[in-house]
Amino acid sequence: MSYQVLARKWRPHTFHELVGQEHVQRALVNALDQGRLHHAYLFTGTRGVGKTTLARILAKCLNCTAKGDDDSGVTSTPCGQCENCRSIDDGRFVDLLEVDAASRTKVEDTRELLDNVQYAPTQGRYKVYLIDEVHMLSTHSFNALLKTLEEPPPHVKFLLATTDPQKLPVTVLSRCLQFTLKNMPPERIVEHLSKVLEVEGVPFDESALWLLGKAADGSMRDAMSLTDQAIAFGQGQVRQGDVAAMLGTLDQRHVLTLLEALAEVDAARVLSEVASLAEQGPDFAGVLDDLLGVLHRLAVAQMVPGALDNGHGDREVLLTLASRFTAEDVQLYYQIGLQGRGDMDQAPEPRTALEMTLLRMLAFRPQGVPKPAQTPLPMTGDAVPEKAPEPAAESTPATSQSAPPSQEPASGAGAAGAPDALPHASPMQARTEESQDTLSSSAPAGPGTPTSVDTSDPSAAENTRSASELPPPWEALPDDMASDQAAQPADSQQGAEAATWEDAEEDAMAAVSDAREAGSPSSPHVPEPEHEPSMAPATPEPVAPGTSASASLASPSAADEDEGAQPPEPPDASSRAAESVPAPSHTEADARLNQAAWLGLFEQLGLGGLTRNLAAHCVVEQDDGDQLDLRLAPSQSAMNAEVHVKRIQQALADAGVNRKVRIEVGEIPETVETPRGQSERIATERHAVAVEALKADPHIQKLQSTFGARLVETSVEPRQNPDSA
Structure with missing residues (x-):
């Protein structure tokens, strides 16, 4: 006996042997049991899902003689032993006419087929017409079939099968009971x-x-x-x-190995795995497709673990692997993979496109590359400084003064030349470090900065130089400017008469700074911060959150002090630069930090990028002298990462505060001000001062009275660096 292939040997012979298609099986079984038979059935679906098999099983159900020869013999469970069942299984049942529509497309073939419809069945109970690939019939053949298909004789049943139901005329579809078979999972x-x-x-x-x-x-x-x-x-x-x-397919284990290398942020292992794949000569576009498919399943495993399918028999492996990625990483990798898939046609070679896509995934992770590039080639696994021998995925470089400005830009008074370094920051840093400029305004003025006065006082304005020529409060005066100011007579009115609205704005902001430094007891809005005496030299006097800029300017005691005070003899530029940031002493290092000290110390840490943004949203919760506990707002919890915690800890150590840093996510009371909140408050005050200065400017008032001009307050931006104008 000749060998019979598995597809034919294991073809189902009853509905209960059918694999899958339960929705079709249930409808047909119920219709047969209840005697509700339609005269035309249409089975649609892709190849090899059981269309022809269902039609043959239905033909056996209609003609099985196990329960007699009358109409009540129709059953949903054909015996398979009677002569009719065996004849149908063997393909020799005379009343089952199987027609291949792909080879009989002419209208003459259809008319010849329908000429015998009127005759009664010879052997069975019903004459069954099984037309396979019915969509191949011509338009004339369909037209010839319509009338018979709509009103066939009672002993005729039509069973149609097709893989492309869209090509069937709607007139045929409306005359049939359609069943769509699903693909096998x-x-x-x-x-x-x-x-x-x-x-x-x-x-x-x-x-x-x-x-x-x-x-x-x-x-x-x-x-x-x-x-x-x-x-x-x-x-x-x-x-x-x-x-x-x-x-000739790619082993799924290679894709999982690539994902493990991505999870470990190991570029060397990624390239090594791609090299081993290249030895097998795979389709690199197919490799990326498989990688995207697994990333999609990882995203499903992270969001809804129970919905993860076991389509490749690796469900448990993917659940374990999903825990090693963050949701942001998976989504970003998927998006980069899609972009890389579209760029493969333009790449010099497919392997290069795959490698660049994988390396791009590592380079643009939400937390950045764990180890900053120390050579022109990123992700090469170069060693970090000896004091940080952690693994590549966790190691972070210590913040040092030798770091280039593009990596860790200094801000405020924490580093000399910070205003010059900020304009050279990259566009990406300018977007991510949104608090860089505003936080820098809270740095205390150096000892060499001249005292500014209220612009409303003409006598005080005599002691000031044009504000447009003065450097910002955090920068030391040039030697020539310092000597000019020292030699300027007290009765000179030239500076006040020639001052513009820009001068008034800068003088007003200087007055706010002086009021904050002086901590005048006559101002009820400037509370004395509660901190230990050892931290007093490093802690500026912050203005209370409820204190407005106008209230600070209107303080009578501050005005009196400014009128009677003579400008101090400014030291030379080198001494001012050395005194602008006091070096932390041993007493400061041993003192415990509170919230006021944290606000004053923040600008001296020299943090940048995401690390600075993370620290700016933290408040001091506890400091036991050995470990500093910071509390982070829940809205910023996505930034909390070990790499940033280590950078903050190193920056504190460089500032003379040796602590182990721990950041916990928790609610921050509205009464407690974070460094970010402090910078926003100062920016609001600067904006208010600038608006008031514009409103008091005689030129603006003249434009308003003459032309009916209106000041758009939202467009007012305080100048960050007067020297840049």
């Missing part, structure tokens, strides 16, 4: 193949069956045919290596 295919191979006595690997189930692409017949081929290829066995070699 890999789980169902693997389950069925396991049973078949166990009965056949063929040894197999479950991983090999998953490869076959994926390659079948939803078709059970294709899966059975591929299994036949795998048995022959493996000499009677179905093994994972043989199936992978036969199909």
Whole structure:
């Protein structure tokens, strides 16, 4: 006896042997049991899902003689033993006319077929016309079939099957009871193949069956045919290596290895895995497609673990791997992979495109590259300084004065030349460090900065130089400017008469700074901060959150002091630069930080980028002298990472505060001001001062009275660096 292929040998003979398609099985079984039979059925679906098999089973149900020869003999469970059932299984039942519409497309063939419709069945209960690939019929053939299809004789049933129902005329669709068969999921295919191979006595690997189930692409017949081929290829066995070699597909383990390297942020391992893949000559575009598919499943595993499918038999592996990625990483990697997939056609070679896509994933992680590039080639695994021998995924460089400004830009009074370094920051740093400019305004003025006075006092204005020529409060005066100011007579009115609205704005802001430094007891809005005496030299006097800029300017005691005070003899530029940032003493290092000290120390840390943004949203919760506990607002919890904590800890150590830093997420009371909140408050005060200065400017008032001009307050921006004008 000749060998019969598995696809034919294991073809279902009853509805209960049918694999999958439960929705079609249930409808047909109920219709047969209740006697509610339609005269035309249309089965649609992709190849190998059971369209023709369902039609033959239905033909057996209509003609089975196990329960008699009358109409009540129609059953949903054909016996398979009677003459009619055996004839249908063997393909020799005279009342079952199977027509291949792909080879009989002419209208003459259809008319010849319909000439015998009026005659009663010869052997069975019903005459069944099974037309396969019915969409191949011509338009004239459909027109010739319409009338008979709508009102056939009672002993005739039409069973139509097609893989492309869109090509059928709507007139045909409306005359049929349509059933759409679904594609077979890999789980169902693997389950069925396991049973078949166990009965056949063929040894197999479950991983090999998953490869076959994926390659079948939803078709059970294709899966059975591929299994036949795998048995022959493996000499009677179905093994994972043989199936992978036969199909020429990429082993899923290579994709998982690539993802493990991405999870470890190991660029060297990523390139090594791509090199091992290149030895097998794979389709690199297919590799990226598989990688995107796994990233999608990782995202599903992170959001809804129960919804993760086991389409490749690796559900547990993916659940473990998903815990090693953040949700942001997975989403970013998927987006970069899609972009890289579209760029493959323009790349010099597919392997280069794949490598660049994987390296781009590492370079643009939300937390940045763990180790800053110390050579022109990023992600090369170069060693970090000796004091930080952590692994590559956790190591962070210590913040030092030797770091280039593009990596860790200094701000405020924490480093000399900070205003000059800020304009050279990259565009990416300018976007991510949104608090860089505003926080820098809270730095205390150096001892060499001349005292500014209220612009409303003409006598005080005599002691000041044009504000447009003065440097910002955090920068020391040039030697020539310092000597000019020292030699300027007290009765000179030239500066006040020639001052513009820009001068008034700068003088007003200087007055706010002086009021904050002086801490005048007559001003009820400037509370004395509660801090230990040892931290007093490093802690500026912050203005209370409720204190407005106008209230600070209107303080009578401050005005009196400014009128009677003579400008101090300014030291030379070198001494001013040395005194602008007092070096932390041993007493300061041993003192415990409170919130006021944290606000004053923040600008001296020299933090930048995401690390600065993270620290700016923290408040001091506890300091026991050994460990500093910071509380982070819940809205900023996504930035909390070990790499930033280590940078903050190193910056504190450089400032003379040796602490172990721990950041916990928690609610921050509205009464407690963070460094970010302080910078925003100061920016608001600067804006208010600038608006008031504009409103008091005689030129603006003249424009308003003459032309009816209106000041748009939202467009007013205080100048950050007067020297840049």
